[in-house]
Amino acid sequence: MKTYGNLTFDRTSKRWTITDLEPHVAIAFKRMFPRVPQTTLVLTMSDTDEIRSDLDWFMNRYPLAHDEGVELRAGVERLAVRAAERDRILLPTWQPGEVPGFRDGKQPYLYQTQAAQIALQNPGLLVGDDVGLGKTITAVAACTMGAPMPAAVIVQAHLANQWARRIEGFTTLRAHVIKTTKPYDLPPADIYVFSYSKVIGWTEVIGTGFFQSVIYDEIQELRHGCGTSKGQVCRIASDKAAFRLGLTATPIYNYGDEIHAVMEFVKPALLGEIHEFMREWCAGSRTVKDPDGLGSFLRDTGYFLRRNEDDPAVSAAQPPANVIDWEVAYDEVAAADEQAIMRSLAMTVMRGDFMEAGRAARELDLKMRQITGIAKARSVAAYVKLLLRDTPRVLLAGWHREVYSIWEQELREFNPVLYTGSETAAGKDRSVKAFTEGDARVMMISLRSGIGLDGLQFHCQDVVFGELDWSPQVHHQIIGRLRRPGQDQQVTAHYLHTNEGSDPVLLETLGIKSDQSRGITEPGIAPRQRFTDDSRIKRLAAYVLGEDAPKMEQAA
Incomplete structure (x- = not known):
């Protein structure tokens, strides 16, 4: 049988090596295995059953001289067995029976x-x-x-x-x-x-x-x-x-x-x-x-x-989150004191050397986001006050201590508590207890501090993003603190942003990052159409204007 090159397997490093490929076969090989360098003659690849199966398939067309037939066939067989077993388990008719070790009434769901x-x-x-x-x-x-x-x-x-x-x-x-x-x-x-x-x-x-x-x-x-x-x-x-x-x-x-x-x-x-x-x-x-x-x-x-709440294997579907994008006012006066610092940092980013520009860029990012948070903090607090006329509790997500301080002062009548990176585990537990069982109607949560937190879904249905994160998945995680089994209301996520500061850039970047995550986690599925219904907040706004309008006219 004619061969077109040589294949060897190093059992110590667990790598495959391909040498002496004929020129046209080398082109075909590099086209099929884009992970190998395009310019080298000796090609090496990591060892997985997937690679073994692909090598076996490639050699059906272009045989390679080798002594590794047992290893290749073992990988191909393992791959086939695992795929068949996986397909069998994921069938709707698959029944695991009672899962051992679980207490009475605590059996896991089928999809788990x-x-x-x-x-x-x-x-x-x-x-x-x-x-x-x-x-x-x-x-x-x-x-x-x-x-x-x-x-x-x-x-x-x-x-x-x-x-x-x-x-x-x-x-x-x-x-x-x-x-x-x-x-x-x-x-x-x-x-x-x-x-x-x-x-x-x-x-x-x-x-x-x-x-x-x-x-x-x-x-x-x-x-x-x-x-x-x-x-x-x-x-x-x-x-x-x-x-x-x-x-x-x-x-x-x-x-x-x-x-x-x-x-x-x-x-x-x-x-x-x-x-x-x-x-x-x-x-x-x-x-x-x-x-x-x-x-x-x-x-x-x-x-x-990966499964989501709409997957057939998931027993209980939940309504989609109601997502509201709401533009709030930007306080120029609150931001003015920091403008000179921002301009200086921006100049360094544009004209400084590599090290200076990199450091200045990080500082500018932090400063811009902080100033943006401060400049819209009172508008965000006003929005939360309006929301609390119609909902028992609000989860308020932010990032900067200075912004928390403003919210704390503006919302003091609602006994706000903190759940951020600064609190101890015991402190976080106290905040959750005050929010779920006590008189705290607002819990200010750091954008990156709530992963895995459970229990809020029984007490709250509204999350307000008073500051934004660079990663869309951070927002998704925060929404997931409320939208989970046990929640009997539709969850509403309120994204409050301005047309000034860092928000416009953040909103644009979040779109790019969302597509990276969506493609990898849910390949071939178009982005879900976002459900939006802002009628409730508009009704609340109309109520407040109707209540305050006579007083305003009288004052005028």
Whole structure:
């Protein structure tokens, strides 16, 4: 049989090497495998079952001399078996039976059990179910259904106790929350709950392989990969674990290249090494050139599963969020004191050297957003006051302390509380209790501090974005604190913006970032038409004007 080159496999580095390709075959190979360099003669690729299957397919047309037939066939067979099993599990007729380890009346939903079973047969999965669909229960179900114990669950600091309560409240598993960064003798437990901030101190224990399963809640925390200390420790945990599970409704916070770092903790090498990924999917930039194509690939591999509230497998659909874009006034006087500083920073951005321009750009971004927040703070507070005539409580999202201070003063009659990065976990719990059980009708929440927070949906249906974030997924997460199982009202998200300051640029950028995330997480699905009904706030405004108009005329 004629061969067109050579194929070898290095079992130590787990990489395939292709050499001596005939010129026309090299062109065909590089066209099929865009992750390889276009200018080199010796080609190497990471090893995955997907690559093995593609190599086997390629060699049907262009045979390569090799001694690796067993490895190739094993990869092809594993891929086929996993795909068939996954399709079987996702059938509407699939019945898991009673899930072991769950308490009476606490059985998981079918779609949660499906995700758990798929994760076990991979083993490993990124669960991207939409906010509020119970990814915590999916993870716990995987533990009771066969994931090797003990397991390490790594979460954001303010969610550690909530996870432990869920584990022991729903199942007979024992949970222990790690208390300090300094290792100590661990009590007997099935699941050990770490915060991302404490996991660094447990590197040596994790390195022993004691934790046979690892679950990353809000895995987008690891979007910077091994470039951070927590990323380095978590990579050790992934390498040592027999079972890996990532949970997040928002795997992409900013640009599409973040998905590579995230997937490395769930299924290492699936997207190749970073330089392979950048060549194949990003064309040299952080922006993924074909988000729908990448999203379709991830789903087809079986290592990414996402459902939303409209998915047939999700038992209870919820009405879409009512999204209102509302322009508010910009207080020029409040912003005037900072204009000179902004102009100076802007000049440095445009004319400074590389280092100066970069530093000035970051400072200008922060200053512009802060000034914009301050300049519209009183208008935002007035809007919230108007809203509170018709709703019992309002979740008010912002970012800057100076803006919180203005809101706190303007809304003091409603006993506002804070849930931001400055409060301790106990302080956050007190704020939630005051908002849900006490007399606080407004909870000011930091845009990036509410991930995973549960329980607000029973008490509140309106979220007001008084400041905006660069990432659309941050807004989506905040809305998900209210729009989740248990909410019996339609949730309304009020985006308050101005035509001045940083808001116009933010609104434009958010559109770009939304498309990156949507394509990867929901490939081939057109952006959903946003539901908007501002009649309620207009009725309230008319009521206030009607009530105050005679007084205004009399004063005139």
